[in-house]
Amino acid sequence: MTSSDAFIAANRFGLGPRPGELAAIGKDPRGWIGEQISIVNQVPPELRNQPSSASLIRGIHEARMQGPENLKKMARKGFRKTMLTEIVARTQAQIRSPQPFRERMVLFWANHFTVSTTKGLIGPTIGAYEREAIRPHIFGRFEDMLLAATHHPTMLSYLDNNISFGPGSRVGKRRGRGLNENLAREILELHTLGVNGGYSQSDVTEFAKILTGWTHGGTRGKKSIQRLGPVHGNFEFRDIFHEPGPKTLLGKRYAENGEQEGVDALKDIARHPATAKFIAAKLARHFIADDPPADAVKALETAFRQSGGHLGQVSQKLIELDAVWNEPLPKVKTPHELVVSTLRAVAFDDIEPRLFFGIFREMGQSPFSAPSPAGWPDQAKDWMSPEALLRRVEWLRALAARLPRSLNPDTVAGQTIGPVMSARTEEMIAAAPSGEEALALLFASPEFQRR
Amino acid sequence: MVTRRKILQTAGSAALLGSLAPARVAFGAAPTENRLAVVILRGGLDGLHAVPPYGDPNYRALRPTIAVPPPGQEGGALDLNGAFGLHPALAPLQQLYAQKQLLIVQAATTGYAQRSHFDGQNVLENGTNIPYGANDGWLNRALVTLNDGDRRLGLSVGHTVPLLMRGAARVQTWAPTNLPQADDDFLTRLAYVYEEDIMLSDALREARQSQDIASGMMARGTAKGGRRGQYKQLSQAAGRLLAAPDGPRIAVFEAGGWDTHFGQINRLRQQLGELSSGLMTFKESLGPVWDQTTVIVLSEFGRTAAENGSRGTDHGVGGIALMLGGAVAGGRFVGDWPGLSQSALYEGRDVRPTTDYRSLLKTMLRDRMGLDEAFLEDKVFPGSRAAPATNGLFRSV
Numbered sequence: 072m073t074s075s076d077a078f079i080a081a082n083r084f085g086l087g088p089r090p091g092e093l094a095a096i097g098k099d100p101r102g103w104i105g106e107q108i109s110i111v112n113q114v115p116p117e118l119r120n121q122p123s124s125a126s127l128i129r130g131i132h133e134a135r136m137q138g139p140e141n142l143k144k145m146a147r148k149g150f151r152k153t154m155l156t157e158i159v160a161r162t163q164a165q166i167r168s169p170q171p172f173r174e175r176m177v178l179f180w181a182n183h184f185t186v187s188t189t190k191g192l193i194g195p196t197i198g199a200y201e202r203e204a205i206r207p208h209i210f211g212r213f214e215d216m217l218l219a220a221t222h223h224p225t226m227l228s229y230l231d232n233n234i235s236f237g238p239g240s241r242v243g244k245r246r247g248r249g250l251n252e253n254l255a256r257e258i259l260e261l262h263t264l265g266v267n268g269g270y271s272q273s274d275v276t277e278f279a280k281i282l283t284g285w286t287h288g289g290t291r292g293k294k295s296i297q298r299l300g301p302v303h304g305n306f307e308f309r310d311i312f313h314e315p316g317p318k319t320l321l322g323k324r325y326a327e328n329g330e331q332e333g334v335d336a337l338k339d340i341a342r343h344p345a346t347a348k349f350i351a352a353k354l355a356r357h358f359i360a361d362d363p364p365a366d367a368v369k370a371l372e373t374a375f376r377q378s379g380g381h382l383g384q385v386s387q388k389l390i391e392l393d394a395v396w397n398e399p400l401p402k403v404k405t406p407h408e409l410v411v412s413t414l415r416a417v418a419f420d421d422i423e424p425r426l427f428f429g430i431f432r433e434m435g436q437s438p439f440s441a442p443s444p445a446g447w448p449d450q451a452k453d454w455m456s457p458e459a460l461l462r463r464v465e466w467l468r469a470l471a472a473r474l475p476r477s478l479n480p481d482t483v484a485g486q487t488i489g490p491v492m493s494a495r496t497e498e499m500i501a502a503a504p505s506g507e508e509a510l511a512l513l514f515a516s517p518e519f520q521r522r
Numbered sequence: 523m524v525t526r527r528k529i530l531q532t533a534g535s536a537a538l539l540g541s542l543a544p545a546r547v548a549f550g551a552a553p554t555e556n557r558l559a560v561v562i563l564r565g566g567l568d569g570l571h572a573v574p575p576y577g578d579p580n581y582r583a584l585r586p587t588i589a590v591p592p593p594g595q596e597g598g599a600l601d602l603n604g605a606f607g608l609h610p611a612l613a614p615l616q617q618l619y620a621q622k623q624l625l626i627v628q629a630a631t632t633g634y635a636q637r638s639h640f641d642g643q644n645v646l647e648n649g650t651n652i653p654y655g656a657n658d659g660w661l662n663r664a665l666v667t668l669n670d671g672d673r674r675l676g677l678s679v680g681h682t683v684p685l686l687m688r689g690a691a692r693v694q695t696w697a698p699t700n701l702p703q704a705d706d707d708f709l710t711r712l713a714y715v716y717e718e719d720i721m722l723s724d725a726l727r728e729a730r731q732s733q734d735i736a737s738g739m740m741a742r743g744t745a746k747g748g749r750r751g752q753y754k755q756l757s758q759a760a761g762r763l764l765a766a767p768d769g770p771r772i773a774v775f776e777a778g779g780w781d782t783h784f785g786q787i788n789r790l791r792q793q794l795g796e797l798s799s800g801l802m803t804f805k806e807s808l809g810p811v812w813d814q815t816t817v818i819v820l821s822e823f824g825r826t827a828a829e830n831g832s833r834g835t836d837h838g839v840g841g842i843a844l845m846l847g848g849a850v851a852g853g854r855f856v857g858d859w860p861g862l863s864q865s866a867l868y869e870g871r872d873v874r875p876t877t878d879y880r881s882l883l884k885t886m887l888r889d890r891m892g893l894d895e896a897f898l899e900d901k902v903f904p905g906s907r908a909a910p911a912t913n914g915l916f917r918s919v
Binding site: 230231234235236238243247248249250251252253256266272275403429433435442443445452453455456457458459460461462465466468469495496499503504508511512515516517520 | 586653678697719722732778781869
C-alpha cells in the first residue's frame with residue numbers, strides 16, 4: 072500500500088524511488104526519513120576508495136613545482152580524469168543509495184557551501200571536499216560544518232583566502248600585499264547571515280582581516296618548504312600572513328588571537344539570529360515550496376535556534392511540519408535531480424560515463440560546476456525555461472529508446488508516480504504506440520518532472 | 523501617425539494585446555527593423571582594466587602590479603583619446619571606435635550601490651532600485667508592447683532565460699544541442715499530458731514554437747564542449763537569428779567569469795579576448811543588419827579602484843558600459859569621469875558612479891525601439907526619474 076506521503080518521502084526527501092522503494096516506505100514515510108537521520112555516518116561504498124584532498128593537493132603541488140608546462144599537462148590529463156572519476160562514483164552512489172535522504176542532504180549542503188570547478192585547479196578535490204567537510208556534518212551542528220568548510224583547502228582556494236594578506240602582516244609589509252575580501256564577503260552573504268543579515272562593508276573588511284593567515288599546505292613555495300618542511304595538503308595557519316591587532320566584527324571586538332580569532336568569529340556568526348533565519352528559509356524553499364509559508368520558515372528558524380544549529384533536530388522538525396505533506400508536487404526537479412531519479416526508477420546502476428556528462432551539460436547543470444559561489448538555484452523559474460524543458464524531453468525520449476525492452480511501463484509507473492498519477496498521464500501511457508514511448512511519456516510527465 | 527503599437531504603449535497592458543488579436547493580420551510586420559543586443563557580463567567587469575584611464579596619475583599608483591601599461595609599452599593600452607585606452611585583448615574594438623561605432627561610458631552602474639553579485643545582478647535585470655524590486659525583467663516589460671500577436675521579438679540565447687527576459691511577454695529561446703529532436707507525434711501526446719499543468723504546458727508550447735522558428739536556420743548536433751567554442755557559437759547563432767527579416771529583434775546573452783579577485787592580468791586577457799571575438803562574430807553574422815544594430819554590454823558592478831592583495835580586485839560600485847553597433851554615435855566617451863583621487867572615490871575605494879545604466883537604456887529603447895518615454899518611466903524602469911533619457915547616443919537617421 073503506497074500513498075501520497077510515501078511519494079513525498081521518496082521524491083522530496085529521497086532522490087526518487089527505486090523499484091520497490093515506495094512499497095518499503097509504505098505506511099511510515101516519516102519514520103523512513105527519520106531513521107536516516109539517526110544512523111551513524113557512513114560513506115557510501117562507491118566513494119570509499121576515492122583519494123583524500125590532501126593527497127590530491129600534494130599531487131597538484133608537485134606538478135606545479137615541475138613548471139607550468141607540466142602543470143598544464145597534468146591538469147588536462149590527470150586532474151580532469153580524477154574529477155570525472157569522482158563524478159561517476161558520486162552519481163552511482165546517488166543512484167544506488169538505500170539512504171537517499173542522506174545523499175540529498177549532502178547535495179543540499181555542498182550546494183550551500185559551494186565550491187566549483189569554474190575556477191582554477193579546484194575540480195579534482197571537490198569530491199574529497201564533500202566527503203571531508205560536508206558529509207560528516209549533515210545531521211550534526213551547522214557550526215561544525217561552517218568551520219570544516221571554511222578550514223578546507225578547497226574552499227580557501229576557491230574563494231581566494233590563500234592569497235589574502237594582512238596589510239600589516241610580515242608578508243604584507245615586506246611584499247606590499249593586501250587583503251582579498253572574497254571569502255569573508257561570501258561567508259556573510261551566502262553561508263550565514265544572508266545579504267540582508269545586517270552587515271556592512273566595514274564588517275566584510277574586518278572579517279577578511281580576521282581570516283588572514285587561513286591557508287593550506289599546497290600553497291608553499293620553495294622557500295617555505297625549506298623552512299616548514301614538505302607539503303602536506305592540509306589546512307595551515309600562517310602567522311606571517313595574519314593581520315595583527317584587534318578587529319571589530321558586527322559590533323564585537325576580537326583581540327589578536329591568531330587562528331582562534333577566525334574560529335571564534337565563525338562560531339559567533341553561526342549563532343547569529345540572522346543565520347537561523349537564512350538557513351531556515353533555504354531549507355523550506357528546498358523541502359516545501361519555492362515560496363514556502365512563513366509559519367513553516369519560522370518553525371524551522373526556532374528549531375535551529377533552540378537546538379543551537381543542530382541539523383539533525385532541524386531536519387526532524389522539517390519532517391513534522393504539516394506544510395511538507397500538503398502538496399505532492401510543489402517543486403520542479405533540477406536537471407540533476409531529474410537524471411538521478413530517472414536512473415533510480417529503472418535501477419540503471421552501471422553508468423556509462425560519456426552518456427551522462429553530455430546530458431548534464433546540455434541541461435545546464437554539470438556536477439561540480441555551479442556558475443557562482445551562490446551555488447545552483449532552487450526554484451522552478453530558474454530551471455523551467457522552454458529550451459530547458461525541450462532538452463529534458465529530448466533526453467528522456469532518447470534514453471527510453473536505449474532502455475531494456477523488459478521494462479514494463481505500467482510497472483515502472485506504479486513504482487514511481489503511482490500514488491499521484493493523473494488520469495490523463497495514465498491514459499497516455501496506456502495509449503502510447505510503443506513501450507519506449509510509454510516510458511518516455513512517463514518520465515516526461517508532470518508527476519515525474521516535479522517532486 | 524497613430525500606430526497600433528503606440529496605442530498599446532499608452533495602455534501598457536499585455537491583456538489588451540489579446541483583445542486586439544483579431545486585427546493581427548493587418549499588423550503582421552515587426553514594429554521596427556532596428557536590432558538590439560544586451561550582453562550581461564556576470565561577476566563584475568573591471569572597467570579600469572577593460573578601458574584603462576592610463577592618463578590618470580592615480581591609476582598606476584592604485585594598481586602597482588596590475589595596471590595596464592600606457593600605450594607604446596609592451597602589452598600597453600591601445601590609445602583612444604589621449605587619456606583612456608583599450609585593453610590590448612579588445613583590439614578589434616579599436617577599429618570600431620575609429621569608425622565611430624563604439625561609445626564608452628566609464629563610471630556607469632545600476633541603481634544599486636552595494637557589493638553583492640547576486641543582488642547587483644538582480645537589480646541590473648529587474649530595472650528598479652532594489653534587489654527583488656520586480657519579479658520580471660525590464661527588457662521583457664519593454665517587449666510587452668513591442669510583440670505583435672504571435673510575433674516574438676525577444677530572443678534569449680543559452681540554456682536558461684535570464685531574469686532580464688522573464689515576464690509576461692513571450693520570447694524565443696535558443697541553445698545549442700547534440701540531442702536528437704523529439705518527433706512531433708510524441709510532443710503532441712506530451713502536450714496533452716501537460717494540459718492541466720500550466721507551467722509545463724506553457725513551456726512546452728513556447729519551446730515548440732521557438733523550435734519551428736529556429737530550426738530553419740540552425741543545425742543541430744553542433745554543441746561544442748569548450749567554453750570558448752560556446753561563446754562563438756552563441757554569438758553566431760544570435761547574429762543569424764537576429765539578421766533574419768522575420769526573426770527576433772532583441773537578443774540577450776550572458777557570460778560569466780568576470781569576478782577577478784586574483785590573477786587579473788591573465789584572466790582578463792583571456793576573458794576580454796573571448797568577449798571581443800564574440801562581439802566580432804556577432805557583427806559578422808549580422809551582415810548588413812549591423813548598420814541598424816545597437817549592442818550594449820553591462821555588468822552588475824565594477825571593482826575596487828585599487829588592486830587587492832592577490833593581484834586582483836574586489837567588488838566595487840562604479841563600473842562601465844560599452845555601446846557598439848552601426849546605429850551608435852560612437853568614437854567617444856559619454857558621462858562624467860570622476861577621476862581616481864582618494865577624495866573622488868566612492869566610499870574611499872570604488873570608482874564613483876556618475877551614470878545610471880537606465881539613462882542609457884531608456885535612451886536606447888526610446889530612440890531605437892520607438893518606445894514612449896512616459897511608458898519607459900512608469901513601466902519599464904519605475905522609480906528611475908533621477909536617471910532620465912538623454913540625447914545624441916545614436917546616429918540620427
